[in-house]
Amino acid sequence: MKEVPSDKKGVPPETSLSEQIPIGPPLDGTISATTMHDEQVTPETAIEEYLESRTHEISESTLQNLRYRLKQFRLWAEDAGIEDMRELDGHDCERWKLARVNAGLAPITIQMHMRSFRQFIRWCGIVGYTEEALHELIRIPDVNKDDRRRDDALSFKRAKRIKSYLQKFEYGSFQHILFGIFWHTAMRMGSARALDVDDIEYADDGTMYLAVRHRPETDTPLKLGSEGERNVSVSDPELASAVDDYVQHQRPDVVDEYERTPLLTTRNGRASKTKIRVSVYRTTQPCLMDDCPHGKDPKTCEFLSHNKAGGCPSAVSPHAIRRSAITAHLDQGIPKEIVSERASVSVDTLTEHYDVRSKEMARTTRQEYIDDLRF
Secondary structure, eight states, rough: OOOOOOOOOSSOOOOOTTSSOOOOOTTTTTOOOOOOOOOOOOOHHHHHHHHHHHHHTTHHHHHHHHHHHHHHHHHHHHHHHHGGGGOOOHHHEEEEHHHHHHHEEEEEEEEHHHHHHHHHHHHHHHHTSTTTTTTGGGGOOHHHHHHTTOOOOOOOOHHHHHHHHHHHHHHTTTHHHHHHHHHOOOOHHHHHOOOOOGGEEOTTSSEEEOOOOOOGTTOOOOOOOGGGGGEEOOOOOOHHHHHIIIIIIOOOOOOTTOOOBBBBBEETOOHHHHHHHHHHHHHHOOOTOOOOOOOOTTHHHHHHHHGGGGGGGTTOOOHHHHHHHHHHHHHTOOOHHHHHHTTTHHHHHHHIIIOOOHHHHHHHHHHHHHHTTTO
8 A cells, every 4th residue: 555644634734626636736746735635535425426526517427437436546546555545646647548448438428537637636635535736747648620520310311210100100109299399499408308288388379398497406407507597499391280289188287296297207207317318319329210220129128227228338328419400500590599598508518519410511501501602
């Protein structure tokens, strides 16, 4: 076991976690002296305390992402024999980064994991679980612009096929309405889950719209809080009719634990995120409509089970549908500012992470707006 300094006691002054974190170590290659805890602190204990400290600062979805990423570090630390956070040094942090690289993760995923890890280590330094400036030795890998865009996506052609299949063979079902809302509105999973039956409204011209509202006190917060509140038009008449029929004939007549009437529900109440995620995985598996492109037999394929549906190489997540739907909006010539408001995402974020159009596709979309330009 490495020698841990224990001559100083107390906790260093508090530092805001929101402050800018340096990218690299100090120029002289040293790290500052710090006060360390006298007793062993396991990675599991440090992670749980850190997550608890962030509970009221970040959204539930962000907290879950942190929990998952740091769980991977905990499992790695167990294999590496790291039982005390006080032992952690710059070499260990670099080994952890290489472990993420060797796991075959996408560059953008590695970058996000390491950013979360560095924030965690900085907190550990503040409370005395590691050397105070250890986080400065953690280098975040650079990611080029193309790698910042996630690879998983749903093509426009495939999405239209799924939509047609559901319209014909699963009309008004939970799966039909769920996929339809995701594809048509580019909504986040948390926003779709937050919808109540009472959030279905109609404009004066008869257009259906969905009132997306932030209700953290009853377990349906929005990622952006009240800033994410908006009214989202359902301009596809087939989807609007299907939503009406689902509410009238298919939706279980139940309320959730807060006596609200969730739109997306099971017999036990509001659909969980797991239920929604698995439903999307199953709906986007190609064997729903065609032969398996991966040579699997539907009778024995392990990916048809509830807890392994996401393992299908062709299945996509709710976020992938959101990303693809945003691209589809842009392909249809809808200005980024409009898509930004509809999907509740900044124009900058939309451009960097969601707009996967080629340069020529973007040019032809703009052409419609400047055909008559004469100056």
